[in-house]
Every structure is written in structure tokens, then in C-alpha cells.
Amino acid sequence: MRYGADRKEQSRREIVARAAERLRRDGIAAVGVRTLMSDAGMTHGAFYAHFGSRDDLVAQALERAIEATRDGLLGHLENVPAEHRFEAVVDAYLRPIHRDHVAKGCAAAALAPEIARLDDETRGRFWRGVGSLADVIEPLLPPGGSDDERRTRAHALFASLMGSLQLARAVPDAAESERMLAGGRDAALAIARSAWSST
Amino acid sequence: MRYGADRKEQSRREIVARAAERLRRDGIAAVGVRTLMSDAGMTHGAFYAHFGSRDDLVAQALERAIEATRDGLLGHLENVPAEHRFEAVVDAYLRPIHRDHVAKGCAAAALAPEIARLDDETRGRFWRGVGSLADVIEPLLPPGGSDDERRTRAHALFASLMGSLQLARAVPDAAESERMLAGGRDAALAIARSAWSST
DNA sequence: TGTACATCAGTGAACGCGCGTTCACTGATGTAC
DNA sequence: TGTACATCAGTGAACGCGCGTTCACTGATGTAC
Numbered sequence: 001m002r003y004g005a006d007r008k009e010q011s012r013r014e015i016v017a018r019a020a021e022r023l024r025r026d027g028i029a030a031v032g033v034r035t036l037m038s039d040a041g042m043t044h045g046a047f048y049a050h051f052g053s054r055d056d057l058v059a060q061a062l063e064r065a066i067e068a069t070r071d072g073l074l075g076h077l078e079n080v081p082a083e084h085r086f087e088a089v090v091d092a093y094l095r096p097i098h099r100d101h102v103a104k105g106c107a108a109a110a111l112a113p114e115i116a117r118l119d120d121e122t123r124g125r126f127w128r129g130v131g132s133l134a135d136v137i138e139p140l141l142p143p144g145g146s147d148d149e150r151r152t153r154a155h156a157l158f159a160s161l162m163g164s165l166q167l168a169r170a171v172p173d174a175a176e177s178e179r180m181l182a183g184g185r186d187a188a189l190a191i192a193r194s195a196w197s198s199t
Numbered sequence: 200m201r202y203g204a205d206r207k208e209q210s211r212r213e214i215v216a217r218a219a220e221r222l223r224r225d226g227i228a229a230v231g232v233r234t235l236m237s238d239a240g241m242t243h244g245a246f247y248a249h250f251g252s253r254d255d256l257v258a259q260a261l262e263r264a265i266e267a268t269r270d271g272l273l274g275h276l277e278n279v280p281a282e283h284r285f286e287a288v289v290d291a292y293l294r295p296i297h298r299d300h301v302a303k304g305c306a307a308a309a310l311a312p313e314i315a316r317l318d319d320e321t322r323g324r325f326w327r328g329v330g331s332l333a334d335v336i337e338p339l340l341p342p343g344g345s346d347d348e349r350r351t352r353a354h355a356l357f358a359s360l361m362g363s364l365q366l367a368r369a370v371p372d373a374a375e376s377e378r379m380l381a382g383g384r385d386a387a388l389a390i391a392r393s394a395w396s397s398t
Numbered sequence: 399t400g401t402a403c404a405t406c407a408g409t410g411a412a413c414g415c416g417c418g419t420t421c422a423c424t425g426a427t428g429t430a431c
Numbered sequence: 432t433g434t435a436c437a438t439c440a441g442t443g444a445a446c447g448c449g450c451g452t453t454c455a456c457t458g459a460t461g462t463a464c
Contacts, residue, residue, distance in 0.1 A: 033451060054450095
């Protein structure tokens with residue numbers, strides 16, 4: 001090796017990290033290879049030394065974005081006493097700063113419909129990421145229910161949070177957007193607290 | 200007038216109607232003017248005789264798509280007795296055929312994050328459309344609550360349905376997708392049935 | 399320690415192609431007489 | 432009713448531009464002696 005052992009790998013990681021933000025900000029279809037590379041401080045020519053295709057980078061960046069989303073949620077739970085963790089995760093997800101910073105926010109909220117149009121393999125990776133988010137929520141639900149029922153409820157709860165955040169972002173009126181976040185919070189609590197159908 | 204009085208207007212409506220489908224299917228950023236025009240059986244040259252710009256058509260098509268979504272939901276409520284209407288609207292929204300036919304389905308579920316990136320005016324029109332969907336749901340909620348609280352809950356409930364449908368579309372595995380729809384249904388019922396905070 | 403050399407991450411011109419938009423034209427239609 | 436004409440919705444070539452991708456090259460780096 002003539003160059004530092006992991007110099008190229010560091011570049012790759014930088015490209016993926018910046019792309020994870022850019023894709024959330026602008027959407028998957030709206031961003032070109034030149035933009036993605038210049039975000040990482042390079043020119044487009046180096047792209048194919050790192051990735052097989054644009055789609056290859058998109059898949060890696062989506063995975064990275066979801067990981068960052070989960071790490072962010074987990075970060076918000078540190079130092080929160082167990083009995084307040086459920087409300088903490090809901091409030092963290094629906095706080096105004098999350099609504100206003102799409103690029104660093106939940107990848108599913110920023111991109112779910114576009115991801116639904118991608119190939120099976122990329123959707124599979126994304127779905128595992130959604131599962132890891134549901135895994136953050138599941139232990140915070142009230143006790144009861146079968147494993148399946150708890151898992152399904154955690155997914156539905158996440159879907160509800162995601163939908164509320166998306167609509168809060170789409171409203172042009174600030175007061176309506178706040179109401180959307182507050183309503184989303186109430187809805188999340190209602191889902192969590194409803195009776196389990198099985199013991 | 201040398202031509203039939205509303206020949207041009209019929210063409211415009213056809214372009215808008217086909218675009219309303221194409222945009223939901225492929226996403227807003229992924230579709231070009233040539234595709235939109237050939238969907239309506241014309242060549243791209245005629246486009247600017249009907250619309251000021253691509254964005255102009257997008258705005259009209261989104262409005263049209265949301266109207267169609269609301270009409271579809273209302274259609275599902277015809278001949279349903281009042282006491283079953285809430286479950287009917289939830290089941291209609293989360294039925295597999297809706298999940299599988301994005302092009303004719305809910306515009307918000309297909310495009311919400313992309314719409315959140317558009318200009319204020321288009322988002323305002325979209326938000327009025329979401330309001331008209333919430334207006335379908337609101338009277339079907341259990342009695343109680345202030346007008347504001349009922350309206351907010353109807354919006355949150357819609358957000359929850361939308362999120363569940365989006366995730367059901369993103370999962371590659373069929374059984375998991377079904378579970379997502381069923382979980383979304385339970386979540387919607389939990390939101391609707393939770394206690395009102397005010398009388 | 400100093401110099402010649404090999405490596406290879408990154409550069410930037412170039413490829414064919416599709417984009418949004420413009421515009422001179424075509425030809426089907428309805429009108430006038 | 433038949434023919435000449437005016438209208439104008441729709442056509443398709445063309446504009447400059449950015450796309451994804453390829454590739455000959457550059458020049459900073461670490462190695463060999």
C-alpha cells in the first residue's frame with residue numbers, strides 16, 4: 001500500500017454519510033451523482049472507484065440513514081428513567097426540531113414512498129432498519145400481549161409516528177403543523193395504551 | 200370557435216387525470232413531461248398550450264389525485280349502515296388492493312414526503328385535500344370531544360393509516376405486509392376509541 | 399538523509415441520452431357563402 | 432349541398448443543460464536503496 005491503509009475507505013464512508021443526508025433532504029430521484037460527490041468534497045469521476053452504480057450508493061446511504069435514526073432515538077433514551085421512556089421516544093420523534101431537519105431525521109419519514117418503489121433487496125434492507133426502530137419501541141410498551149402482538153403494535157406505532165411527522169412537514173401553516181405533532185403524540189399514546197387482545 | 204367548444208379542455212382534463220396516476224406510481228421527481236403527455240396520448244409539444252410549466256401540471260394533478268382519493272373513500276361508505284362506517288373506512292384504506300394499486304390510491308400515502316418539499320402554495324392545496332379526507336373520518340369518530348379535538352384526532356388517525364399503508368408497501372415480504380395492514384387497523388381503532396380529554 | 403520510483407485515489411473531458419421549454423409548422427375542424 | 436377559407440390543437444425538430452457512466456491522466460503519497 002502506497003497510501004494510508006484506510007484512506008479510500010474513509011472517503012467512501014464520507015460519501016455515504018453525506019449522501020444519507022442529501023437523499024433525505026432532496027429525495028432519492030432528485031439527486032445526481034455530481035451533487036452526491038461534491039457534498040463529500042470530491043468530483044464525480046471518483047464515484048465508480050467506490051460504488052458499482054448510483055443505486056449501489058443509494059442502498060448503502062439508506063442503510064446508513066436508518067442506523068443513524070435508530071442511534072439518535074437510543075441517544076434520547078439515555079438517562080431517562082424507565083417509566084418515562086415511552087413518552088420520551090414519542091416526544092423525541094415528534095419534536096419540532098426533528099420536523100424541521102429532514103436531512104438528519106428519520107429516513108422512513110423522509111423517504112418511505114420512494115423506498116417502496118425500489119427493488120426487493122433494498123426494500124429488505126430498509127425493512128430490517130424499520131425493524132430495528134420497532135425494537136427500540138417494543139420494550140417500552142405496557143406489559144402484556146404475545147411477542148407477535150407486541151412486535152406488530154410497535155410497527156403500527158412507528159407507522160403512526162412516521163405519518164404524523166410527514167403531515168406536519170407537509171402543512172404550510174405553522175400552527176396547524178404544531179397541532180399535527182400534538183395529535184400524533186396523543187394517537188401514539190392511545191395505540192400504546194389500548195388493551196392487548198391476548199394475555 | 201372552429202373546434203368543438205371544449206375539445207381543448209377535455210384534453211387538459213385527460214392530461215391531468217393521467218398525470219395524477221403517473222405521479223403516484225413513479226413519484227413526482229421521477230417523471231418527465233414527455234411521459235406525462237404520452238400517457239394522455241399526445242406528444243410533448245402540446246404541453247405548454249395547456250400548462251405554464253411542469254410544476255403547474257404537478258400542482259393540478261396532485262389536487263385531482265386527492266379529490267379522487269376522497270371520492271373513493273366516500274364511495275366505500277355508500278350503503279354502509281352508520282354504525283359500521285368507521286370500520287368500513289379503515290378497512291377500505293388498508294385493504295390489500297389499495298396497497299397494491301398506488302397509481303389509483305391515496306395521494307398522500309404515495310407522495311407525502313415529496314409534497315413536503317414543494318412550494319407553500321402547492322402544499323397549501325395539498326393540505327386542504329388532506330383536510331377533506333379528515334372531514335370524511337371526523338363524523339365517524341365516537342361522540343364527544345371539542346370540534347378542535349375531533350378535527351385533530353381525525354388528522355392523526357389519517358396520518359396513522361397513511362403511515363401503515365406506506366410501510367405495508369415498503370416491506371418485500373407478503374406476510375409481513377399483511378401483518379402491517381392488520382396492525383394499522385388495530386392502531387386506527389385504538390386512536391378512535393381512546394377517551395376524549397374534553398367533554 | 400536524499401533521490402528515483404511505483405502506486406493509486408481523485409480529476410475532468412467526453413460518451414450518448416433525456417430533461418424542460420420553445421417554436422415554425424401541419425392538418426382536422428367548423429364557418430361562410 | 433359544395434367549396435374556399437380561417438382557426439388552432441397538436442406535432443416534432445431544436446435549444447442548452449444535466450444526467451449516469453467511462454477512461455486517460457495527474458500528482459500526492461509511501462517505498463526502496
